[in-house]
Amino acid sequence: MKTVINSIHAMEILDSRGNPTVRAYCSLSDGTCCSASVPSGASTGENEAVELRDGDPKRFGGKGVLKAVENVSRIIAPEVCGMDPARQVEIDRLMIALDGTENKSRLGANAILGVSMAVARAAAISAGMPLYKYLGGAEAVRLPAPMMNIINGGKHADNSVDFQEYMIVPMGAPTFAEGLRYNAETFHCLKEILHKRGLATSVGDEGGFAPYLSSNQEACQIIVEAIEAAGYAPGEDIGIAMDPASTSFWHDGKYDLSKSGGGILTSSEMTDLYTVMIAKYPIFLLEDGLAENDWEGFKEHTARLGDKLEIVGDDIYVTNTRYIARGIREKTTNAALIKLNQIGTVTETTEAVRMCRDAGWKCLISHRSGETEDSFLADFAVAMGSGQLKSGSACRGERLAKYNRLLEIEAELGTEAEFGNPFKH
Ligand code: PGA
Ligand code: ZN
Numbered sequence: 001m002k003t004v005i006n007s008i009h010a011m012e013i014l015d016s017r018g019n020p021t022v023r024a025y026c027s028l029s030d031g032t033c034c035s036a037s038v039p040s041g042a043s044t045g046e047n048e049a050v051e052l053r054d055g056d057p058k059r060f061g062g063k064g065v066l067k068a069v070e071n072v073s074r075i076i077a078p079e080v081c082g083m084d085p086a087r088q089v090e091i092d093r094l095m096i097a098l099d100g101t102e103n104k105s106r107l108g109a110n111a112i113l114g115v116s117m118a119v120a121r122a123a124a125i126s127a128g129m130p131l132y133k134y135l136g137g138a139e140a141v142r143l144p145a146p147m148m149n150i151i152n153g154g155k156h157a158d159n160s161v162d163f164q165e166y167m168i169v170p171m172g173a174p175t176f177a178e179g180l181r182y183n184a185e186t187f188h189c190l191k192e193i194l195h196k197r198g199l200a201t202s203v204g205d206e207g208g209f210a211p212y213l214s215s216n217q218e219a220c221q222i223i224v225e226a227i228e229a230a231g232y233a234p235g236e237d238i239g240i241a242m243d244p245a246s247t248s249f250w251h252d253g254k255y256d257l258s259k260s261g262g263g264i265l266t267s268s269e270m271t272d273l274y275t276v277m278i279a280k281y282p283i284f285l286l287e288d289g290l291a292e293n294d295w296e297g298f299k300e301h302t303a304r305l306g307d308k309l310e311i312v313g314d315d316i317y318v319t320n321t322r323y324i325a326r327g328i329r330e331k332t333t334n335a336a337l338i339k340l341n342q343i344g345t346v347t348e349t350t351e352a353v354r355m356c357r358d359a360g361w362k363c364l365i366s367h368r369s370g371e372t373e374d375s376f377l378a379d380f381a382v383a384m385g386s387g388q389l390k391s392g393s394a395c396r397g398e399r400l401a402k403y404n405r406l407l408e409i410e411a412e413l414g415t416e417a418e419f420g421n422p423f424k425h
Contacts, residue, residue: 003030003126005081010072010114012065015040015370016398017205020053020065023372024072024114026122028085034125036117038110039341039377040370042205043155043164043245045292045315047323049344050101052108068108075107076115085123092116092347109344116345117376131376132409135346136383143176143410144365144381144389145169145422146403147241147285148183150190150226151211151219152204153259155248156369159200160212162259164245166219167390168227169284171421172237176410179419180394180403182230182238187394190226205369207393216244216260220281235282239423242277243287243390246270247315250291267297271304278308284423287312287337287364298332310335310423312364319343319352328359335362337390340380353384362422366390371398375405382409387422 010024021040027033040051052071054064075098080091095115099107124134132140148168153161168186170179190209194201199211213219220240227234234240249256255265265273267290274289286305290297292315302311314337317323324336336356340349356363363386367377371392378401381389389406392399410417 002084003028005083005085005119008072008077008080008115008118010069010111012069013037013372015372016396017370019063019370020060021370021372022065022068022072022110022114024118026085026115026118028122028126030126032122032126034118034121036114036121036376037372037374038114039368039372041339041341041368042370043248043315045247045318045342047320048318048342049109050103050105051110051341052105065110068111071107071111072115076111080115085119085126088120088123089347091119092345096345104344109341113341113344116347117340120346121376130409130412131379132382135380136385140383140385141413141416142382142385142387142418143406144387145171146176146180146183147364147388147390148187148394149206149208149390149392150187151223152206152208153210153219154245156206157204157210159210160260161216161219162244162249162257162262163216163219163242164248165206165208165243166223167241167243168223169239169241169422170237171239171284171423172233174419175417176406176419180407182232184394185230186226186232186238189229190222193222193226193229203393203395207396207399216257216262217277217280220277220283224281239282239284241285241287242283243314245288247288247291250294267294268300271301274305278305283309285310285312288314292316295330295332299330302331302333306334310362312337319349321352321355324352324355328361335364338363338365338386339368341368350384353386362386362388364388364390367392367399367402373398373401375401378402378405378409382406387420
């Protein structure tokens, strides 16, 4: 007998920041029953798919998601029940049509993505396959480099650092597990260095430290010291990646670095600043070095830095093929960030990855600053084979859930597993 979807429902749970988010459940006629939870960002792009919130000030300061939960049961479930769970594309397109808006504002991208992920997981279980194999096929054997955000600033921390994320990348590690170890050891050395200097060792939203530093550059300096203290060679064993998330400090066409006392800079001056930093520190990747609407600035930015660095667009593309296609045409960047909840279905996210791959672009698969213990993202990263994943630091359970799942996947793949330097051309 053909397996079909028996029931779909959702509930309101809390994310890692204590804000409500959607968990969707899917059960099948063969007895399979599972759930998936939706993450939530803080430095969101203006063109992201809409995260539907109740706006009721009496509940969670208006951030409740009961309307999205209701949309799952009342509008999505009756249409999707009875369908074959393996028809992911059809199910996702049906939900897009049911919503009927450009940005999923009617049903909520949080409602739609919850169901999309839960259906994928249920279909994988029902097929007796791990999720990464189900979504990625037989060639899903590549583990991503863990791009670990160990210093947090910007909107993710109340400190003096304008740039949101400083990440370490274990470029010289032979396996994912070893890479994770390189990073975790560096994280602990960083904690000791901060402690010795009397700097705060409390952490930001993604588990990185959030010290008060004198400049955005000092973060790189301290990370280099931590890499060395852990016994690794900066730039060989471990490199640095940065996500300034500069949309968050872009005002009136200028970049306002006053959180750190860095002044107010134009797009070109920002690129000058990055050029200085790149010459001094082993930086290999720069995400959102400029803001989401600064398409012109980005062109110059990528023309000047693109042969040395992976230049990743996050807010500017919001995992949407419409914007990624423009970026490819105009050489805006040479890589894209990929976040499931920016676009709202597994199918559209996969399409975005495919578009990047076809253009010879790299993809950086990413968590959100508000996460849950769901490790869907780990399987998704292996399925997409992009070789790069941001999932935060070496602390906070919701971040480790993904890294630990990747350890399991690597062990399960055994000699099939691949792990390479993501910055090798
Ligand atoms: P967000 O930040 O999840 O808070 O939007 C992550 C990022 O900018 O990459
Ligand atoms: Zn970003």
